[in-house]
Amino acid sequence: MVLFGFFALVLVSIYWINQAVRLFDRLIGDGQSAFVFIEFTALTLPNVIRLVLPVAVFAGSVYVTNRLSSDSELVVMQATGFSPWRLARPVLYYGLIVGLMMTILTHILVPISLGQMKLRENEISRNITAKLLTEGTFLHPADGITFYIRDITLDGALEDVFLSDRRSDNRAMTYTANRAYLINDDGATKLVMVDGMAQSYLRDGNRLFTTHFVDFTYDISDLIGVSDVNVRQIRNSPTWELIREPAAIAAETGESIGRAIEELHYRVNQAFLCVVAALIGFSTLLVGSFSRFGVWRQIVAALVLLVIIKLVEGLVTDAVRANADLWPLVYGPSVAGAMMSVTLLYWAAKPRRRRQPHGKATAA
16 A cells, blocks of 8 residues: 555656646636646646556556565465465455545545536636736737737726737728726626727728727627536536436536446446456466566566556447447456456466476386
């Protein structure tokens, strides 16, 4: 368990830093504060832990078994009468403990964190301040739109505003103003520009019209880019709701019933995969005789078996999503991994005949 914690910490750090860099570029680039960045990185943590647990439990099992083998402790235990089945018992307990952690993650922590993250994304997408009120930067809140503010005063006034609207194929509009204000008018966000000029360029004939104004109101609600974010998704739906009414959740989220059923059994199967990963890492290294070159071949074989299990998982996922009646296939990777472990333990327990020397054997 100590080594499992070490490997889990290393893997979580690698995955988490990778996601944090992308989040930093997206959130800070959109004008969000450092607090929002910390909040989002914390909300991604449960899902990152869920991703690395099977790999960490496998790495811990392989490392401990390799140490036992290199220190000849496995040989001593087997010489005193411990069968491979008896040696695998603590590994099974180890996998069950990690499987319990995975159950808590998949059924409770991950759906809650993903749901909260989707809710915060929806709130941020409606935040006009974060999208447009950024000083000294040319922003592109929508295709064909360029917006610039030189400075924002303490009373909320926008100094030296530039707005270019090139969404129309026939006309390009450019607005400049010495000062502007943002107001909310019946739910619509409007930009009131003071002491400025509007330039209208017609592509047909290459004609340019300029108009000076004292004040001008421009509706920028479309520039905010508010998307209709559906907060409710299959991934952040509670497990008990997936059990009671999968069809209702599938209809609400716009997914198929097979997707809802697959998600439910996928969460259950993740705990079994942790047990299987621990047993495969142990049983594969148990096969084979002692070698002064180590057990690197068995380690490679264990990695290959783990890759095969993940390939099976990917194959059955598409089949279940297409047909909900095939939900037992979700447990196919765990069943295949358990059969591999049992086969390897049986092979390790099978007595090996010694090689006879070459030549004619003499009678005693």
